[in-house]
Amino acid sequence: MADPLRQPPGDKLAPKAVIGRVSLYLRQLEASQRQGQPTISSSQLGAALGIGDAQVRKDLAFFGQFGYPGIGYRIEELIAALRRILGIDRIWPTAMIGLGNLGRALIKYRGFRSRGFHIVALFDNDPKKMGQTHSGLTVRPLEDLARTTSELGIELAILSVPAEAAQRVADQIVACGILGILNFAPVPLNVPPTVGVMAVDLSVQLEHLAYKVLNGQGGISHAG
Amino acid sequence: MADPLRQPPGDKLAPKAVIGRVSLYLRQLEASQRQGQPTISSSQLGAALGIGDAQVRKDLAFFGQFGYPGIGYRIEELIAALRRILGIDRIWPTAMIGLGNLGRALIKYRGFRSRGFHIVALFDNDPKKMGQTHSGLTVRPLEDLARTTSELGIELAILSVPAEAAQRVADQIVACGILGILNFAPVPLNVPPTVGVMAVDLSVQLEHLAYKVLNGQGGISHAG
DNA sequence: TAGATTGTTAATCGATTAACAATC
DNA sequence: TAGATTGTTAATCGATTAACAATC
Numbered sequence: 001m002a003d004p005l006r007q008p009p010g011d012k013l014a015p016k017a018v019i020g021r022v023s024l025y026l027r028q029l030e031a032s033q034r035q036g037q038p039t040i041s042s043s044q045l046g047a048a049l050g051i052g053d054a055q056v057r058k059d060l061a062f063f064g065q066f067g068y069p070g071i072g073y074r075i076e077e078l079i080a081a082l083r084r085i086l087g088i089d090r091i092w093p094t095a096m097i098g099l100g101n102l103g104r105a106l107i108k109y110r111g112f113r114s115r116g117f118h119i120v121a122l123f124d125n126d127p128k129k130m131g132q133t134h135s136g137l138t139v140r141p142l143e144d145l146a147r148t149t150s151e152l153g154i155e156l157a158i159l160s161v162p163a164e165a166a167q168r169v170a171d172q173i174v175a176c177g178i179l180g181i182l183n184f185a186p187v188p189l190n191v192p193p194t195v196g197v198m199a200v201d202l203s204v205q206l207e208h209l210a211y212k213v214l215n216g217q218g219g220i221s222h223a224g
Numbered sequence: 225m226a227d228p229l230r231q232p233p234g235d236k237l238a239p240k241a242v243i244g245r246v247s248l249y250l251r252q253l254e255a256s257q258r259q260g261q262p263t264i265s266s267s268q269l270g271a272a273l274g275i276g277d278a279q280v281r282k283d284l285a286f287f288g289q290f291g292y293p294g295i296g297y298r299i300e301e302l303i304a305a306l307r308r309i310l311g312i313d314r315i316w317p318t319a320m321i322g323l324g325n326l327g328r329a330l331i332k333y334r335g336f337r338s339r340g341f342h343i344v345a346l347f348d349n350d351p352k353k354m355g356q357t358h359s360g361l362t363v364r365p366l367e368d369l370a371r372t373t374s375e376l377g378i379e380l381a382i383l384s385v386p387a388e389a390a391q392r393v394a395d396q397i398v399a400c401g402i403l404g405i406l407n408f409a410p411v412p413l414n415v416p417p418t419v420g421v422m423a424v425d426l427s428v429q430l431e432h433l434a435y436k437v438l439n440g441q442g443g444i445s446h447a448g
Numbered sequence: 449t450a451g452a453t454t455g456t457t458a459a460t461c462g463a464t465t466a467a468c469a470a471t472c
Numbered sequence: 473t474a475g476a477t478t479g480t481t482a483a484t485c486g487a488t489t490a491a492c493a494a495t496c
Contacts, residue, residue, distance in 0.1 A: 069478040087434035105329025196436035210311035212420035293454040293495040
């Protein structure tokens with residue numbers, strides 16, 4: 001799993017904020033590429049995202065030397081490098097756990113699949129949902145999680161169960177050897193340090209928006 | 225709209241990170257209250273969320289003095305104060321714009337309504353969707369946005385249209401006088417500084433998760 | 449009172465921005 | 473060469489943590 005090219009010699013872990021911006025850079029680069037642009041400067045790349053040129057260069061420099069002084073960055077080359085750094089130069093077999101309204105919608109959401117996150121199995125504990133089919137996949141009981149995980153090589157889980165069930169299900173997920181959880185349940189999850197968790201909390205986002213509106217603070221906040 | 229109690233004398237705007245944590249505090253306080261707890265200390269409050277006691281006190285102190293030395297915080301009182309600070313002590317009439325898979329799911333998502341964000345109108349430009357009903361609301365054409373906004377007093381918009389349409393629709397939203405946008409489209413929006421935007425970018429979150437898994441960085445990242 | 453816990457100040461840490469020599 | 477732009481160092485800024493007098 002270790003990869004000498006993914007991290008600079010110092011081997012320091014990239015700050016959280018850097019990774020978020022790298023995702024944005026990648027998407028902007030893909031847009032510029034679609035328009036036939038061969039190279040891009042740090043100031044061009046940042047301008048579209050409201051990020052300064054020094055910040056762009058510093059972020060990219062964290063992972064290696066990708067630029068050409070006087071020229072900028074070759075878009076195709078940088079896209080390949082960033083996809084590799086972010087780990088989306090591969091397929092991630094992913095389980096969707098919890099098939100309420102949000103879970104069912106997320107199954108159909110195209111943005112995941114186009115980035116390599118393939119939902120390969122659905123889980124829920126509601127007997128009424130068992131055997132239902134969504135997007136060609138059959139809903140399985142949670143007790144099948146361990147077996148299905150090894151059968152299908154599942155590596156990530158998207159968790160959209162009710163808050164009360166979240167920790168219990170997270171424990172099951174961890175026990176199966178799944179290494180990452182995208183958590184939509186509005187509770188912090190307790191997992192071993194070897195397991196990655198990213199929390200997406202829609203109410204928190206909307207509350208932040210309400211605060212900004214009330215306090216007349218405009219502008220763009222990128223929450224990921 | 226200005227409210228002398230919402231901000232401390234200095235009138236400084238709360239840092240982004242503080243607001244995010246305040247949302248988490250509020251939810252934790254509500255959980256503690258359901259268990260009948262009357263007061264809570266900063267270390268208790270932080271412990272459940274993985275946040276240090278000094279950080280909790282500093283965050284809360286930003287908005288005023290809520291604690292009692294030797295005792296902690298009175299939960300009921302602090303909940304009321306935080307709801308007020310976040311602006312969720314009221315109803316926010318909200319428009320859902322874009323009724324793809326994600327938009328339709330978000331209509332049904334309970335987490336919004338329970339926080340005071342009431343979806344009162346649906347908009348889409350697809351003629352096939354016009355007149356459809358979801359959760360008791362009829363889909364309207366976007367050209368009705370301005371009229372409906374003033375009729376229903378709409379204040380916020382949840383934007384879940386395709387990336388290509390996002391900026392154009394955002395311009396329409398702004399023109400109607402709506403003051404906040406929760407943006408699910410994977411593009412940065414350009415709006416006047418008087419309009420608040422919070423971006424929710426699911427692919428960015430998942431990419432971050434992939435990075436963490438590949439680089440063996442575990443733990444919990446709260447993205448809001 | 450003694451024990452607990454706050455609000456706040458000072459110290460530390462990390463992240464962003466500015467500046468510029470090196471490079472194409 | 474002259475102009476453009478990088479990668480990196482130093483300076484600035486902001487956020488977190490630690491410590492503690494004040495308070496109940």
